[in-house]
Amino acid sequence: MKRAVRAALLCGCAALAPSWAAAAWDVAALMQMLREHPPGRVHFVETKEVSVLERPLESSGELVFTPPDRLEKHVTSPGDERMVADRERLVIERRGRRQELALAEYPEVAVLVESIRGTLAGDRAALEAAYALELQGDAPSWRLTLTPRDAALGKLVTRVMIEGSQAQVQRVTVEQADGDRSLMRILR
Numbered sequence: 001m002k003r004a005v006r007a008a009l010l011c012g013c014a015a016l017a018p019s020w021a022a023a024a025w026d027v028a029a030l031m032q033m034l035r036e037h038p039p040g041r042v043h044f045v046e047t048k049e050v051s052v053l054e055r056p057l058e059s060s061g062e063l064v065f066t067p068p069d070r071l072e073k074h075v076t077s078p079g080d081e082r083m084v085a086d087r088e089r090l091v092i093e094r095r096g097r098r099q100e101l102a103l104a105e106y107p108e109v110a111v112l113v114e115s116i117r118g119t120l121a122g123d124r125a126a127l128e129a130a131y132a133l134e135l136q137g138d139a140p141s142w143r144l145t146l147t148p149r150d151a152a153l154g155k156l157v158t159r160v161m162i163e164g165s166q167a168q169v170q171r172v173t174v175e176q177a178d179g180d181r182s183l184m185r186i187l188r
Contacts (some may be wrong), residue, residue: 027135034120037167038067046184071117085113108156115160117148140165
């Protein structure tokens with residue numbers, strides 16, 4: 001009889017274990033994982049669908065993230081272009097020209113930069129300052145959807161979806177209010 005009761009208890013606990021494990025997976029757990037394992041240098045392929053163009057634009061290159069707030073995007077194909085977001089400044093180098101911007105003067109650019117930079121840094125507070133966060137999936141396969149809190153920004157960007165596995169961001173999709181969208185696939 002004692003064996004039967006013990007077996008029933010063990011089976012009952014085993015049935016509850018997946019719900020306990022699932023309860024531990026949330027935005028806080030994802031942010032901690034990302035914070036503890038930030039990427040350094042990765043390659044990317046980005047496809048942009050723009051309504052006024054017949055075909056999508058494709059570019060590729062390298063992303064370099066230096067925590068907590070330096071993000072460099074170096075496009076190597078089809079041309080050479082470099083964008084560096086470092087703290088509150090954005091430097092764009094294209095066709096031999098250099099432009100430096102204060103991110104505070106371009107809030108629509110700043111929040112897009114922060115969506116990637118904040119995610120890679122595991123900085124929940126920075127993300128929640130601009131976005132409502134919704135996490136789906138589990139640690140091996142997750143999607144973090146960022147929906148702009150500011151109505152003015154929502155007229156430009158409807159949502160940013162960041163997908164990954166464990167501490168690796170694999171895809172970043174930006175959906176704009178005008179129907180344009182971009183998909184960045186991050187390759188290791």
